Amino acid sequence: MDFKDLIQKRRSIRKFTDEQISQDDVVELMKAALLSPSSMGKQAWEFVVIEDKDTLAKLSQCKDHGADLLKGAALAVVVLGDSSVSDVWIEDASIAALMIQLQAENLGLGSCWVQVRNRYKDNEIPANNNVQELLNIPEHMQCVCIIGIGHKGQKVNPKEEGSLPWEILHIGTYKSEE
């Protein structure tokens, strides 16, 4: 698949088959993360790769909504950012997360971003705290998101090119002529 097709066809996948991801593919996914651009090349990220079903199920409970898909994923990559390394650790970590998602699509796998930063369990416990505790993550490494990955168990249609919101694109200057 060329890149044009890849970005056109990629959709968030939240249902997966039971098939495991090959170790070669896991390596390719993590290579994509480690090849990511980062501010001043500081690479203010680290990753925890999870395949254990019990841990995936526990991660799916880290926040109130939107993490269920992790229960059925073959693999989760917990994306951590280090604020002591860079003031733009959120951007660094987010770009690495997207690189993993694009590589997943390239390998024919499905993926979905699970937001952890600024999300809560029972409306009060930061989801980040739950993830840190479960995986023994040191306090200075904040979880930005978890990417759930697996073989696609659902078909999600590509977005129609005709439905793209071109009106939010501004040419040359923000203010358009009346």
Ligand SMILES: Cc1cc2nc3c(=O)[nH]c(=O)nc-3n(C[C@H](O)[C@H](O)[C@H](O)COP(=O)(O)O)c2cc1C
């Ligand atoms: C920053 C960010 C946070 C997201 N958080 C979640 C989430 O917690 N749970 C979830 O199921 N999907 C989450 N998503 C996936 C979005 O819902 C999805 O990308 C959006 O609906 C567009 O659909 P598409 O990815 O199929 O194009 C998130 C995506 C982004 C970029």
